[in-house]
Amino acid sequence: MLELCLTILGMGIVTYVPxxxxxxxxxxxxxxxxxxxxxxxxxxxxxxxxIFPGILTATGSxxxxxxxxxxxxxxxxxxxxxxxxxFGGIAAVLMWQLLVG
Amino acid sequence: MxxxxxxxxxxxxxxxxxxxxxxxxxxxxxxxxIAIGYLPIAITFGLLAKSAGLPNVISALMSFAVxxxxxxxxxxxxxxxxxxxxxxxxxxxxxxxxxxxMSAAISQRxxxxxxxxxxxxxxxxxxxxxxxxxxxxxxxxxxxxxLAGLNLIAFAAWNIGTWGGxxxxxxxxxxxxxxxxxxLYAMFIGxxxxxxxxxxxxxxxxxxxxxxxxxxxxxxxxxSLSTGWTIIIxxxxxxxxxxxxxxxxxxxxx
Numbered sequence: 001m002l003e004l005c006l007t008i009l010g011m012g013i014v015t016y017v018p019x020x021x022x023x024x025x026x027x028x029x030x031x032x033x034x035x036x037x038x039x040x041x042x043x044x045x046x047x048x049x050x051i052f053p054g055i056l057t058a059t060g061s062x063x064x065x066x067x068x069x070x071x072x073x074x075x076x077x078x079x080x081x082x083x084x085x086x087f088g089g090i091a092a093v094l095m096w097q098l099l100v101g
Numbered sequence: 102m103x104x105x106x107x108x109x110x111x112x113x114x115x116x117x118x119x120x121x122x123x124x125x126x127x128x129x130x131x132x133x134x135i136a137i138g139y140l141p142i143a144i145t146f147g148l149l150a151k152s153a154g155l156p157n158v159i160s161a162l163m164s165f166a167v168x169x170x171x172x173x174x175x176x177x178x179x180x181x182x183x184x185x186x187x188x189x190x191x192x193x194x195x196x197x198x199x200x201x202x203m204s205a206a207i208s209q210r211x212x213x214x215x216x217x218x219x220x221x222x223x224x225x226x227x228x229x230x231x232x233x234x235x236x237x238x239x240x241x242x243x244x245x246x247x248l249a250g251l252n253l254i255a256f257a258a259w260n261i262g263t264w265g266g267x268x269x270x271x272x273x274x275x276x277x278x279x280x281x282x283x284x285l286y287a288m289f290i291g292x293x294x295x296x297x298x299x300x301x302x303x304x305x306x307x308x309x310x311x312x313x314x315x316x317x318x319x320x321x322x323x324x325s326l327s328t329g330w331t332i333i334i335x336x337x338x339x340x341x342x343x344x345x346x347x348x349x350x351x352x353x354x355x
Binding site for chain 2: 008011012020023027036037042048049052059073086092
């Protein structure tokens, strides 16, 4: 039990430090334009990398994942509310499983 | 229902309440899709940890103190395999190292020179999802209270879901679980696509990241790396190439 607790503590520390250090250190620094530009692209790059190819394995079957992917893309292209994109993606996966299996 | 399609507005518009309770509430509202996505995943985590024989207090502590989805699932698996503690900690470190980039990016979007304690507190809530929602707000400078509200609703959903899985749920129907598995991906798509439609550099950088990440995962001559590393590498290369290809576009409205 003690070992488990210490392991969790260790996991907590190694997760927290990368979250905390850049924010605390860089907040008081005005980064040079080139770096600033790099960091402004980070969210979009991270989102791209987080979405694909991970989404293909999100539901346990590639066809149903593609159904959810397509529905979410179509809704997002119409610029609907993010909550609606989430529900649309879930609905598409459920419907695919219900109709196709 | 309120609109979250803030990315339709040009960068630099001030649309969030500047401070206080209103900004906090706006953050909670913006975090709603995250909470919807987190709940079923956290319930699944609780169920899985319970069935793997991990003590409930340890699983609850993990969601509270580590608070990082993928690494918690992997840790449960490693615990049940009898993996050494330092290996579990090292794996967790690598999986969650990508938050370095996100934390650095957010540091430039908060008012300059905030108190270290406040920053250290806000940093605890940085996840892929809270980062994405925060970073894609139209406001160039994010009110700290907004980030606090966003982080809190996500953290609460993750912990409540974990308890639900540990103490109440018996099983999530497989069909529903699969449907919910797409939720956070759909949220990412809902956040990213409108920005891609309005700014070509954003589209190019996102597609580059997708191409890099897919290449890193599937190209046969590339050594197999953990997802922790492939996300970091793909993100850094795509953002760096973007900064190189589009030096002005994004700076103009900075």
